[in-house]
Amino acid sequence: MKQKDTMEIMVGLFVLAAVAALFMLAMKVSNLTTLNEDEGYVLYARFDNIGGLKVMSPVRAGGVLVGRVVAIEYDQDRFEARVKMAIDPRYDRFPRDTTASIFTAGLLGEQYISLEAGGEEAYLGNGDEIRLTQSAFILEQVLGRLFYDQAAQ
Amino acid sequence: MPARGDAGRDASVPSLAWLRRLGRRVLAFCSRLGRANLFILRVLAGMPSVIPRFHLVMAQIYHVGVLSLAIIVFSALNVGMVLGLQMYNTLVNFDAESALGPVVALSLVRELGPVVAALLFAGRAGSALTAEIGLMKATEQLSSMEMMAVDPVRRIVAPRLLAGVLAMPLLAIIFCAVGIGGGYFVGVGLLGVDEGAFWSQMQDQVDWSEDVVNGIIKSVVFGVVVTWIAVFEGYESEPTAEGVSRATTRSVVYASLAVLFLDFVLTALMFGAF
Structure with missing residues (x-):
């Protein structure tokens, strides 16, 4: 049971890391972000x-x-x-x-x-x-x- | 299958022997392809029964995804750093080192991310899948499951295929992000490219749907193909030690060749002019 829990936590972390990487690709690398023009x-x-x-x-x-x-x-x-x-x-x-x-x-x-x-x-x-x-x-x-x-x- | 009765007659006509060998090869290839297709249909038919037992898929995602993470991150970091270094050396001649960001990002997101991650996945996870299923077959675990009225395709193969298909795009996305990080470290950190130009030019030239989403689509296709080949080779392997070892080799070789060939086809469809 214990082992299964850590395994599931690791899978959760893996998915989370991938989501974070996708977020970086969306926001930092590609032009999905619209510049906030109102500021400044x-x-x-x-x-x-x-x-x-x-x-x-x-x-x-x-x-x-x-x-x-x-x-x-x-x-x-x-x-x-x-x-x-x-x-x-x-x-x-x-x-x-x-x-x-x-x-x-x-x-x-x-x-x-x-x-x-x-x-x-x-x-x-x-x-x-x-x-x-x-x-x-x-x-x-x-x-x-x-x-x-x-x-x- | 070549007709057995003709074998003796053809051997006396040596000029036809090579033709018969060629025919046998082609027929064997076609029948193998057909069996692979029937096999995937069986697996897909077994998919609905996997969903309620998702913990089986979870365990497989752990094995093919989480355990592949270290090699993926290490390779991505090195690929990204080498890209940054090599591209800088050329671009600096044209005073265009500010284009380093888009060059690194586009080559990773469009090509290197999905392809290298899939090749590593075939070597790290695909080979393990083939060996595991092949060994299960060799030790008659699969037949004993059938004896207990448990369908091994549903219980063993389907969760592994689904896990591979789910894990591959996640690994490719992580590969891209870490690779760009490596390029950033070398380009901006070590070689002194302007940080603003690195990111702004990248954002200017990398398109979300054109580049990032197409790269993810590629990695999904590679995930299907690599895992399909891996489970099929394992399931079809000869149930001997030698048979399993040959199946494992074939799994990695075929999966790598399929990834490289499909990459060309997908690139031509997505970015090509025809």
């Missing part, structure tokens, strides 16, 4: 072209991870992409003339939004939109422009 400080930015930016891409200020992209949508009226960023509530003072640029980490690395603070006294509030943006670096566009300029000379 939300900023919007419009870009002509977002390149390879994705939901969950980092938002950095001075190279420090300050938030993540939580939603990307296409604005049909202005023909631009609108990116929603959730900023860590610890960082809530970005000047109104902050610039949002899409950069690439390394040659093949991930794309991220870089925030560069300006000099204004007034700060962006929760839900505000960043006016000054710089689109992603699209290699084809840059090369095309380069060749065009060369031909014009």
